[in-house]
Amino acid sequence: MSRVVVATAYGGPEVLAVTDEPVAAPGPGEARIKVRACGVNPVDYKMYSGSFGSDPSRLPLRLGLESAGEVVAVGPGAAGPAGPVAVGDEVIAYRIAGGYAAELVVPAQSLVPKPANLGWAEASGLMLAGATAWHALTATAVAAGDTVLIHGAAGGVGLMAIQLAAARGATVIGTASPARHDLLREFGAIPVAYGDGLADRVTAAAPNGVTAALDLVGTDEAIDVSLALVPDRQRIATIAAAGRGLELGIRVLGGAPGADPGTEIREAARIQLAALAGQGRLRVLVARTFPLEDVADAHRLSMGGHVAGKIALIP
Numbered sequence: 001m002s003r004v005v006v007a008t009a010y011g012g013p014e015v016l017a018v019t020d021e022p023v024a025a026p027g028p029g030e031a032r033i034k035v036r037a038c039g040v041n042p043v044d045y046k047m048y049s050g051s052f053g054s055d056p057s058r059l060p061l062r063l064g065l066e067s068a069g070e071v072v073a074v075g076p077g078a079a080g081p082a083g084p085v086a087v088g089d090e091v092i093a094y095r096i097a098g099g100y101a102a103e104l105v106v107p108a109q110s111l112v113p114k115p116a117n118l119g120w121a122e123a124s125g126l127m128l129a130g131a132t133a134w135h136a137l138t139a140t141a142v143a144a145g146d147t148v149l150i151h152g153a154a155g156g157v158g159l160m161a162i163q164l165a166a167a168r169g170a171t172v173i174g175t176a177s178p179a180r181h182d183l184l185r186e187f188g189a190i191p192v193a194y195g196d197g198l199a200d201r202v203t204a205a206a207p208n209g210v211t212a213a214l215d216l217v218g219t220d221e222a223i224d225v226s227l228a229l230v231p232d233r234q235r236i237a238t239i240a241a242a243g244r245g246l247e248l249g250i251r252v253l254g255g256a257p258g259a260d261p262g263t264e265i266r267e268a269a270r271i272q273l274a275a276l277a278g279q280g281r282l283r284v285l286v287a288r289t290f291p292l293e294d295v296a297d298a299h300r301l302s303m304g305g306h307v308a309g310k311i312a313l314i315p
């Protein structure tokens with residue numbers, strides 16, 4: 001048996017419960033992992049909040065798309081993108097279903113070796129945010145010589161996007177509340193406060209213009225300022241405002257209807273993200289960890305919308 005988190009109904013974090021569920025032996029191409037940390041992402045609470053519908057037949061709903069842990073059993077032919085998977089391997093599992101668990105069976109194809117220099121909580125927060133940022137920068141073709149504006153730069157995806165854009169040789173301007181500006185500088189961005197007058201502040205920070213923009217927050221302000229400053233709509237991407245993004249003809253990324261899921265780009269990014277993190281060139285900032293049993297508190301914090309970096313659950 002394994003402790004797992006389920007949403008028992010659609011609603012707020014009060015519907016979350018920790019229960020025991022049996023864990024099967026791994027079948028062909030599968031591995032069983034003892035989870036040491038589970039990455040928390042805003043999509044996790046959106047799954048049971050009703051944002052994506054409220055089909056009762058899906059309840060109780062397991063949560064969690066990424067975890068890090070140790071392989072404790074393997075089925076025949078268990079191999080991931082980096083090669084065969086063996087008992088004792090320390091791994092990151094992404095993208096998986098039901099990652100909020102003490103133990104679980106996953107397809108070995110979801111497993112990438114954990115860089116030794118990353119702690120468990122850091123490892124559990126690397127992939128979803130990292131692959132999303134990678135996709136956004138690839139979709140907008142950010143490269144050396146660009147000046148890229150990143151809205152929501154202090155969040156989980158934002159801190160990844162700053163570092164990956166800087167690694168591509170771009171100049172990065174990031175929006176955040178003033179309390180996060182030192183953090184943004186530390187990660188490689190020129191910080192600008194969001195709110196009234198944003199376009200003027202960005203123009204002052206980028207006198208030669210802005211060539212690409214990533215909306216990682218979904219506000220009208222982020223979209224409007226991006227449209228005002230970036231001449232080419234194909235170089236503006238949103239991961240959080242699908243409806244408006246599709247109307248306006250900018251790049252809409254992710255799982256929403258009509259959006260570009262970027263599945264192959266995101267899957268391929270995993271090895272690169274692990275390599276960069278392993279070389280100390282990509283940092284995962286863990287804002288806070290919670291015991292698995294306190295998942296509702298973790299989600300309340302995430303829902304507040306002002307976390308800098310990642311939240312992890314420790315089973």
Ligand SMILES: NC(=O)c1ccc[n+]([C@@H]2O[C@H](COP(=O)([O-])OP(=O)(O)OC[C@H]3O[C@@H](n4cnc5c(N)ncnc54)[C@H](OP(=O)(O)O)[C@@H]3O)[C@@H](O)[C@H]2O)c1
Nearest residue numbers: 042132152154155156157176177194239240253254306307
């Ligand atoms: N489409 C996809 O594939 C995909 C993938 C991943 C995430 N997402 C979505 O993208 C969004 C961001 O994800 P995340 O994991 O980065 O979330 P997160 O870590 O919870 O983001 C929190 C950050 O948002 C910033 N923020 C809040 N209000 C802001 C505003 N008005 N302007 C600029 N920044 C603001 C906060 O900065 P301050 O504290 O300074 O206010 C905070 O650092 C979520 O809606 C998530 O569901 C979509």
